[in-house]
Amino acid sequence: MNGEFEYIAWLCERTRPDPRMLLGPGDDAAVLRPPQRALLATTDMLMDGVDFHLAEVGGVRAGRKALAANLSDLAAMAAHPYAALVSLALPQHPPIPGLSTRQLAEEIDTGIRTLAEAFDLPIVGGDTNSWAAPLAINITLLGEADERGYVTRGGAQAGDWIFVTGPLGGSILGKHLDFVPRVREALALLAAAPLHAMCDISDGLAADLFHILEQSRCSAVLRAQDIPIAPAAVTLSQQTGRSPLEHALQDGEDFELIFTLAPDQAQRLLDHPPIPHLTPIGVCLPDLPPTLWLELPDGRRQPLPPRGWSHPM
Amino acid sequence: MNGEFEYIAWLCERTRPDPRMLLGPGDDAAVLRPPQRALLATTDMLMDGVDFHLAEVGGVRAGRKALAANLSDLAAMAAHPYAALVSLALPQHPPIPGLSTRQLAEEIDTGIRTLAEAFDLPIVGGDTNSWAAPLAINITLLGEADERGYVTRGGAQAGDWIFVTGPLGGSILGKHLDFVPRVREALALLAAAPLHAMCDISDGLAADLFHILEQSRCSAVLRAQDIPIAPAAVTLSQQTGRSPLEHALQDGEDFELIFTLAPDQAQRLLDHPPIPHLTPIGVCLPDLPPTLWLELPDGRRQPLPPRGWSHPM
Numbered sequence: 263m264n265g266e267f268e269y270i271a272w273l274c275e276r277t278r279p280d281p282r283m284l285l286g287p288g289d290d291a292a293v294l295r296p297p298q299r300a301l302l303a304t305t306d307m308l309m310d311g312v313d314f315h316l317a318e319v320g321g322v323r324a325g326r327k328a329l330a331a332n333l334s335d336l337a338a339m340a341a342h343p344y345a346a347l348v349s350l351a352l353p354q355h356p357p358i359p360g361l362s363t364r365q366l367a368e369e370i371d372t373g374i375r376t377l378a379e380a381f382d383l384p385i386v387g388g389d390t391n392s393w394a395a396p397l398a399i400n401i402t403l404l405g406e407a408d409e410r411g412y413v414t415r416g417g418a419q420a421g422d423w424i425f426v427t428g429p430l431g432g433s434i435l436g437k438h439l440d441f442v443p444r445v446r447e448a449l450a451l452l453a454a455a456p457l458h459a460m461c462d463i464s465d466g467l468a469a470d471l472f473h474i475l476e477q478s479r480c481s482a483v484l485r486a487q488d489i490p491i492a493p494a495a496v497t498l499s500q501q502t503g504r505s506p507l508e509h510a511l512q513d514g515e516d517f518e519l520i521f522t523l524a525p526d527q528a529q530r531l532l533d534h535p536p537i538p539h540l541t542p543i544g545v546c547l548p549d550l551p552p553t554l555w556l557e558l559p560d561g562r563r564q565p566l567p568p569r570g571w572s573h574p575m
Numbered sequence: 576m577n578g579e580f581e582y583i584a585w586l587c588e589r590t591r592p593d594p595r596m597l598l599g600p601g602d603d604a605a606v607l608r609p610p611q612r613a614l615l616a617t618t619d620m621l622m623d624g625v626d627f628h629l630a631e632v633g634g635v636r637a638g639r640k641a642l643a644a645n646l647s648d649l650a651a652m653a654a655h656p657y658a659a660l661v662s663l664a665l666p667q668h669p670p671i672p673g674l675s676t677r678q679l680a681e682e683i684d685t686g687i688r689t690l691a692e693a694f695d696l697p698i699v700g701g702d703t704n705s706w707a708a709p710l711a712i713n714i715t716l717l718g719e720a721d722e723r724g725y726v727t728r729g730g731a732q733a734g735d736w737i738f739v740t741g742p743l744g745g746s747i748l749g750k751h752l753d754f755v756p757r758v759r760e761a762l763a764l765l766a767a768a769p770l771h772a773m774c775d776i777s778d779g780l781a782a783d784l785f786h787i788l789e790q791s792r793c794s795a796v797l798r799a800q801d802i803p804i805a806p807a808a809v810t811l812s813q814q815t816g817r818s819p820l821e822h823a824l825q826d827g828e829d830f831e832l833i834f835t836l837a838p839d840q841a842q843r844l845l846d847h848p849p850i851p852h853l854t855p856i857g858v859c860l861p862d863l864p865p866t867l868w869l870e871l872p873d874g875r876r877q878p879l880p881p882r883g884w885s886h887p888m
Contacts, residue, residue, distance in 0.1 A: 265887050284613060285727060288728075288790070289652070289729070289790070290617060290649075290651035290774055290775060291616060291651070291716075292615065292616045293615055293652070293725060294614040294616060295614070296609045296610045296611065296613060296719075297609045297614075300597060300607065300608065300609060301607040301608070301609045301610075302604040302607070303605045303658065303699060304603060304700060305662050305700060305701060305702050305715055309664055309704060309706050311706060312704065336604060338603035338604070339602070339603055339604045341604065347715055348618075349618050349619070349620040349713045350620070351622050351664075351711050386616060387618060389618050389619050391620055391625065393622050393624060393625050393709075395708045395709050398713075400620060400662045400702075402616075402618055402715035403604075404614075405604065406609075412606060414598060415602050461603055477601070477602070574578050574579075574676075
């Protein structure tokens with residue numbers, strides 16, 4: 263016996279029974295009770311130096327972020343978390359003085375597991391590896407559709423109001439690590455109103471809204487003065503020289519939700535908001551090809567480029 | 576638009592409709608029709624320099640191996656492939672002269688997709704990243720249990736015969752890249768006989784059989800002269816000075832199946848073998864703690880250490 267298998271035994275001991283998990287970690291595959299409604303599946307790989315700086319944030323926050331980003335993807339569909347699988351490529355020499363590879367693995371597991379428990383999510387399997395390169399964490403998250411269905415990026419219609427679930431911008435100052443994925447908020451919204459389209463803000467408000475426009479085949483205009491700006495966007499603005507509004511429009515990893523729904527439903531939602539911080543920021547337009555506009559306080563409209571974070575290839 | 580999103584658009588175009596896939600790549604999560612029987616889930620991360628040497632094997636074979644290793648895990652449970660998700664951490668400077676990151680991604684996809692099509696498996700989602708480090712490929716594979724159930728590592732019983740599905744050893748000379756995962760063979764075996772326990776050989780025959788013994792709480796003895804030895808084990812033996820038998824017992828990544836079943840069923844299986852290369856190699860014993868023995872041609876038994884490949888931690 264040695265490192266990898268001892269660690270897997272440690273993981274198995276930490277695994278609690280769950281009615282969704284017929285067979286947990288320790289075999290060639292996990293076995294799950296099949297969900298009754300549609301099965302959702304999403305996967306995210308987070309890497310040291312790209313999605314976090316391990317030497318600065320430590321294993322707990324790196325692990326937490328990896329699961330939180332996946333939960334945010336499920337939230338974007340308004341689905342219920344069902345089970346998670348965790349793969350690690352661990353550095354053989356972690357960039358944290360005095361921390362062994364095994365200790366790093368335990369820290370990452372703690373970060374993941376603490377958040378998983380808060381969302382009643384079993385970790386049913388994974389794969390543990392080490393190499394002479396930086397940390398990579400891959401999580402695959404399975405979900406079950408709500409009884410009301412699920413929400414895609416493709417259902418927005420001309421006339422729809424566009425909402426966000428919280429203030430935006432400057433996430434890099436801390437929120438990108440410690441945000442609470444909007445799983446409960448998404449389900450509360452779906453229970454309150456028929457949502458037409460939704461996605462989470464991972465690339466940036468403009469870029470992610472543009473994903474909705476492309477999938478839904480429509481355009482949109484955002485009202486500059488209605489975009490909720492996070493205090494962090496103001497702080498960051500003082501460092502970058504870019505305006506807080508620019509940060510709110512283009513910064514990635516806010517992990518708030520963008521969604522659209524019909525105007526009458528939107529008004530009802532505002533009359534009885536099921537969650538705090540709901541903010542209408544614009545409307546969908548029938549024009550094609552899909553174009554995103556920003557309406558300034560004086561009424562002028564200017565094109566809003568769907569810039570945001572993307573991996574160079 | 577830029578690298579990552581253009582590549583995702585290219586992936587979406589390559590994706591064919593599948594009755595299991597209600598919503599494919601391009602949204603925050605894939606949506607699948609829930610399987611009727613138990614849902615299996617397994618994940619494997621393969622890394623350049625550990626599981627393959629990208630500069631030597633190229634993207635197609637690296638991608639193929641990543642999916643094949645996952646399919647082997649499903650085969651080990653005798654389950655049907657259902658859907659796959661693929662995450663890539665792509666090197667910004669691939670170690671292959673003249674090959675761009677985008678071209679490498681396409682090669683990997685081709686390797687994965689060709690094997691997926693051979694196993695009627697839809698690729699329903701993924702995550703594409705790039706970084707200043709070597710290639711890592713993570714695949715999560717979902718499966719559906721057969722109508723006869725699924726086979727774990729935990730069901731072996733004293734008296735069971737132990738089989739392998741093919742000759743072993745020397746996989747590093749090529750088989751570890753080009754093996755055919757034993758998905759169909761596992762299902763044919765399960766249709767022919769009630770299997771008690773099964774796993775695939777990824778760490779090595781001795782190490783993986785020991786996993787079965789630990790989970791099943793029993794011991795086993797292997798007959799040295801009955802272990803089927805691959806020609807590659809003989810070739811490798813000439814380079815290493817270790818015996819072909821040692822290679823067959825301890826080399827990783829043969830990706831054949833080890834399984835056990837009751838003696839009368841074992842005899843029936845040998846009378847009407849549903850697949851070629853079926854070889855009985857030993858029997859399970861009631862002794863505890865779980866111990867693995869090797870019986871030599873002269874009848875003497877010696878302890879067989881469950882050595883095999885493991886990630887140092």
